[in-house]
Amino acid sequence: xxxxxxxxxxxxxxxxxxxxxxxxxxxxxxxxxxxxxxxxxxxxxxxxxxxxxxxxxxxxxxxxxxxxxxxxxxxxxxxxxxxxxxxxxxxxxxxxxxxxxxxxxxxxxxxxxxxxxxxxxxxxxxxxxxxxxxxxxxxxxxxxxxxxxxxxxxxxxxxxxxxxxxxxxxxxxxxxxxxxxxxxxxxxxxxxxxxxxxxxxxxxxxxxxxxxxxxxxxxxxxxxxxxxxxxxxxxxxxxxxxxxxxxxxxxxxxxxxxxxxxxxxxxxxxxxxxxxxxxxxxxxxxxxxxxxxxxxxxxxxxxxxxxxxxxxxxxxxxxxxxxxxxxxxxxxxxxxxxxxxxxxxxxxxxxxxxxxxxxxxxxxxxxxxxxxxxxxxxxxxxxxxxxxxxxxxxxxxxxxxxxxxxxxxxxxxxxxxxxxxxxxxxxxxxxxxxxxxxxxxxxxxxxxxxxxxxxxxxxxxxxxxxxxxxxxxxxxxxxxxxxxxxxxx
Ligand code: PA5
Numbered sequence: 001x002x003x004x005x006x007x008x009x010x011x012x013x014x015x016x017x018x019x020x021x022x023x024x025x026x027x028x029x030x031x032x033x034x035x036x037x038x039x040x041x042x043x044x045x046x047x048x049x050x051x052x053x054x055x056x057x058x059x060x061x062x063x064x065x066x067x068x069x070x071x072x073x074x075x076x077x078x079x080x081x082x083x084x085x086x087x088x089x090x091x092x093x094x095x096x097x098x099x100x101x102x103x104x105x106x107x108x109x110x111x112x113x114x115x116x117x118x119x120x121x122x123x124x125x126x127x128x129x130x131x132x133x134x135x136x137x138x139x140x141x142x143x144x145x146x147x148x149x150x151x152x153x154x155x156x157x158x159x160x161x162x163x164x165x166x167x168x169x170x171x172x173x174x175x176x177x178x179x180x181x182x183x184x185x186x187x188x189x190x191x192x193x194x195x196x197x198x199x200x201x202x203x204x205x206x207x208x209x210x211x212x213x214x215x216x217x218x219x220x221x222x223x224x225x226x227x228x229x230x231x232x233x234x235x236x237x238x239x240x241x242x243x244x245x246x247x248x249x250x251x252x253x254x255x256x257x258x259x260x261x262x263x264x265x266x267x268x269x270x271x272x273x274x275x276x277x278x279x280x281x282x283x284x285x286x287x288x289x290x291x292x293x294x295x296x297x298x299x300x301x302x303x304x305x306x307x308x309x310x311x312x313x314x315x316x317x318x319x320x321x322x323x324x325x326x327x328x329x330x331x332x333x334x335x336x337x338x339x340x341x342x343x344x345x346x347x348x349x350x351x352x353x354x355x356x357x358x359x360x361x362x363x364x365x366x367x368x369x370x371x372x373x374x375x376x377x378x379x380x381x382x383x384x385x386x387x388x389x390x391x392x393x394x395x396x397x398x399x400x401x402x403x404x405x406x407x408x409x410x411x412x413x414x415x416x417x418x419x420x421x422x423x424x425x426x427x428x429x430x431x432x433x434x435x436x437x438x439x440x441x442x443x444x445x446x447x448x449x450x451x452x453x454x455x456x457x458x459x460x461x462x463x464x465x466x467x468x469x470x471x472x473x474x475x476x477x478x479x480x481x482x483x484x485x486x487x488x489x
Contacts, residue, residue, distance in 0.1 A: 056217030092220020126163030155192025245425030307335030
């Protein structure tokens with residue numbers, strides 16, 4: 001089996017001059033890197049730390065045969081009876097599934113039964129409060145032929161909750177009295193409103209509102225190898241291969257030699273460019289249309305994990321386990337800003353800015369060496385005669401690298417031999433490890449998302465949610481949005 005490769009030549013001074021990393025920059029961080037390696041090793045090895053610090057995602061590729069078999073059985077049952085499956089969820093409960101669908105099922109999967117091969121159409125909802133898609137979808141689908149998978153770790157997320165209540169009412173009205181048999185919840189094993197609902201319905205009728213458990217100690221954006229499994233099975237994607245790719249990458253990235261560890265190097269180089277060369281923007285540009293949503297998945301991973309206000313304070317307990325807290329005395333406001341796009345489409349769009357705008361970006365390309373469904377161009381007395389699309393795409397990627405290097409813009413390339421379940425799983429694992437390592441260098445907690453609470457609290461306040469804490473209410477009351485009519489034209 002070939003490996004994913006990480007080419008970071010264009011991150012260095014040799015190619016991009018003063019905007020790149022020098023060997024001295026790496027030398028300076030030697031001790032910090034070793035400390036980061038030691039610390040990650042320590043916490044990943046401690047089962048209690050893995051659970052308490054939300055690091056248990058590292059174990060997800062080693063799912064038990066029992067879970068895999070159970071998931072496949074459920075998928076087979078769904079696929080036999082239903083023509084459509086709606087997956088409801090947002091953030092980490094959506095982006096991995098969408099990325100897998102786009103990367104690993106056939107293009108135009110929903111449009112042609114010949115491509116679906118007896119599997120249901122797959123739709124994603126609950127990832128926005130915009131009513132336009134859900135309303136059209138429910139007017140168009142047959143309720144009796146539609147299965148619903150609602151995914152929410154907390155069971156409390158407004159977007160998912162709203163969509164679920166609409167979809168549930170639609171099923172109730174149109175699918176008959178046993179409509180709860182058309183629902184599966186994927187949620188926390190013991191807490192949250194969704195868990196409660198599922199358990200109650202399930203007690204009355206074991207075939208109603210069944211549920212799959214999410215592993216404790218894993219945050220949403222790190223959980224594709226858990227919450228995404230049913231979706232993979234429904235779409236007929238080989239989940240063992242996805243998991244095996246992730247497993248192999250996690251193993252490869254256990255290498256304590258940072259210079260030999262692709263994920264650690266990815267993190268280190270971006271950290272140096274961010275800290276010393278003001279490269280604040282992270283452009284993720286796969287050269288593959290079907291990986292655009294994988295770039296979106298990465299945007300969430302980077303944005304929510306590394307965009308943090310406060311440094312991390314590590315409290316070591318008597319038994320050696322750790323607690324991580326926000327150090328409110330250490331305001332850091334760190335984080336690279338993710339931008340997801342794809343080549344070649346966005347070469348006719350944001351690439352102009354990448355090349356000539358502010359030199360505050362580092363570009364990551366994802367390059368595919370071989371395409372399953374490549375096309376050869378017909379002969380037309382043109383320079384493109386007889387060329388394959390794959391070779392042109394590869395040339396366009398090389399040309400984009402060259403154009404960036406000419407303007408001293410740092411960039412790097414993650415190279416996949418092919419887009420297969422194995423390499424896709426490995427790709428996600430690569431980025432997950434790199435985020436954990438970069439967070440160590442930044443001294444922050446990558447596994448929480450306190451900033452997301454702000455908008456949620458404001459909505460809860462306006463919606464009169466019971467139980468909202470008084471201090472939060474007070475803060476919202478005392479800081480209303482200022483709207484001057486003269487500033488609205
Ligand atoms: O990464 C995360 O933890 C978040 O993006 C969550 O996935 C997102 O907020 C949805 O949460 P939940 O699964 O609880 O509905």
